[in-house]
Amino acid sequence: MTDLSPQHESRGAVSVEELARALPDSALVTDADVLASLGHDEAEWAPAGKALAALRATSADEVSRAVAACADLGIPVVPRGAGTGLSGGANAVDGCLVLDLSRMDAIVEIDAENMVAVVQPGVVNDDLKAAVAAHGLWYPPDPASAPWSTIGGNVATNAGGLCCLKYGVTRDYVLGLEAVVGGPGGGYGTRLRFGRRTTKGVAGYDLTGLFVGAEGTLGVVTEVTLRLRPARRDAPRTVVGAFDDLVAAGRAVAAVTARGLVPAALELLDRFCLEAVEEWKHLGIEPSAEALLLASIDTPGASGDEDASAVAAAFRDCGAVWAEQSTDPVEAEALFEARRLAYPALERLGPVLTEDLCVPRSLVPAMLARTEEIGRRHDVRIATIAHAGDGNLHPLLITPPGDDAARAAAQAAFEELLTAAVEMGGTVTGEHGVGLLKRRGMQRELPLGVRAMQKAVKDALDPLGVFNPGKVIGDDPDLGDATSRARASA
Template sequence: MSDLLAELRAALPDGAVLTDPDLLRGYRRDEADLCAYGMPAVVVRPRSTDEVVAVVRAAAARGVPVVPQGARTGLAGAANAVDGAVVIAMTAMDRIVEIDPVNRIAVVQPGVVNAALARAVAEQGLRYPPDPGSWESSTIGGNVSTNAGGMCCVKYGVTTEYVLGLEVVLASGEVLRTGRRTAKGVAGYDLTRLFVGSEGTLGIITEITVALRPAPEDSLTLVAVFPSTAAAGAAVAAISSAGLTPSLLELLDRTHLGAIEAYQPMGLRTDAKALLLAAADTGARAAAELERIAELCTAAGADEVYAATDAVEAAALLQARRLAHPAMEKFALDAFPGGNGGLIIDDVAVPRTALAALLDGIEKVSAEYGVPIGVVGHAGDGNLHPNIVVDRADPASVERGRLAFDAIMQIALSMGGTCTGEHGVGLLKRDWLAREIGPVGVRVHQAIKAALDPAGLLNPGKVF
């Protein structure tokens, strides 16, 4: 180990090799609850691809595992350290290398924060759509590694739709360039998208070329208040069925409405059983689209439908939605004495037609296992986050939460859904991935992993 440290210190600048245990502790885990994590032997903060190569080669030569990390905002434990690992913290590689407004691409280092890129391209009349809840702190490298989603996905798709090319340091220390800078290209296997969402298990991403879109047109926003979650689910199916393409279609249940109002009063109707937040952004057509969405919400049983009167009100509604995660964390924390409340965050996605049935199923699971479950999510995509509230100090409560978590995934899979719509597999859902993709799928994953990382050093134990 001292030999490894000496090699790392020789290859990296002063201050880029951390070994102080107090510092290392901060690099042990991401934001997923209930996932195992270890203590890294060393954390390195490289500033260039060459430095990443040096780190990977030094670790590989000694059979030491390598765990890449972005901002550690992940919700599945994919960035958790294993004992004795070299953690490569990519946050110091945070340069926007290029923005090309005519070809609508940007080239960035992996440590660039999502919001920093979004704001930089906005200054040039462009948009980088993927907007995970963590966008103010999570990095593009982390977003790419987990194929992050967000609220825009219902119309604009997830991260992978915007990744044109990558530079990746392989387990061998070789530098691979994938993809292209052109709008179209089909040269060879789609290695770019093999690395997107591979959660650091196949290589260390050191540069990313993303596609941009023209800046969004003005959007209009509405809120529909429902007397039942099932009615809200039916409204989503009706909107999809009518061929509408809202630019945002989010659901908040009563638990979340209450949690948000307690966290920061936003004037939400806390008596509602569910609320849908919808937007349309096709400029001149937005008003007509939103009117149609309002009609369909009313037809599905909405008590009240109201449109934001201006951009300020629309922004406030979006802000309320963005508060759902911290507000629910606070709600959970306060739900049990001693601040021991915690959340198990689920992330299932089902066909849109199954949304109402899934919401129903979640209510039953909550009753059956005796755990409060709040539901929030990207209803337009059929992607929900059931947030299960447990008392971390009480093993029985945690166990009931775990069982509820499993029961919800079982329901989603039985509906033709997936165990993860956008958070990824990490450690949290390894067993569920295996169930979802079956033994042949697992064998193919193993074969590809072995082809690219035969010694199994890159982010070991994650995904499968």
């Protein structure tokens, strides 16, 4: 059983009335049904505690006052955005304040001359894209949840997406941020700015990079300064390859990499995913193969045609039944829309346990084969989608509702998949974050000394354990012994 109680010294049970007295200008949410809905993200299999209250913050000052009051009362703070996470990173712990940042949704500034945007954490990814596009600019990170997920949540997990193969992940675009912190930064509730607006800058430790991907465990991000790119001039070309075998599709991914080709996106969907999307949304896709590869080529001019032809050739050389450049933009968009809709389409079929492992690109075929073998051995249906071009695979383990035996089998398969990724020199999470679901996997991936360093950072910046306790670093049985040994040898 996962312990979701606060991980810091508490003053005992705190009442909602005490918290309300400490925050007289804030409207606390206490309705049980609303708290339950705000107390978890989309990771259906991750446990969630019972929050004391929630606060829908509307300003950084309100966040600051809330954090200061919670630290004084011994109440943990769990930040959340749109709740689209898939690892339990925004799940409530018992007795916490859920700090909902979705109403802090202002685009503060778009500096077109310097290609910079300043936004609050509740800005939706696609809304930012649309706003900067009006200035001839582009914000590349594009997780499949971009129509709903917020920039704050993207920062919390260092989200990637379809275009990260060529253009990088969220951390590559975060120049600076403001956060409400605790500990040595000036006490709980202090607002500090990290980073810069300039293209380059190496003054001191990279605290901005440290906060990106920290899942709200070091402080609450209240503003983000983002790097932008010029908008792409040419419409991307879409190359589609159909395969009778999932592993053959994986070999085609490795071949694209080996030939030095860099599509803007290279996505994989298996037949099960395509059928689920078509049954739900009726996009006009007729699945006729076991797997599809979708490549988006945005190289401008004639070079783009050459790159598209080279990618199609790599697909055919690795056994594609057919591989062609799509000449129908509507068809191409429908295929990429199917990729974005795959997870919610599969959710309709039953509880889904979502993987997020990443392996070296040359080992994508081996990881796909291992995934099929683990699914067969545990008798678990595993659908596969992937940002295949960068080795980030999303096996989706699907179980019938109410089937406890199938659920246990899926959980065992889930842990085996994490172990397989680590054995191949990969990672247990490429973009969803550790949260609650991947903590044991992270412990297998990272050496004890590295985990001890991470805990030391957490303890230094959040000595009271106020910020999102139990996530990422929590529940590591080896760290207590490591700390004791380190103190003894000092």
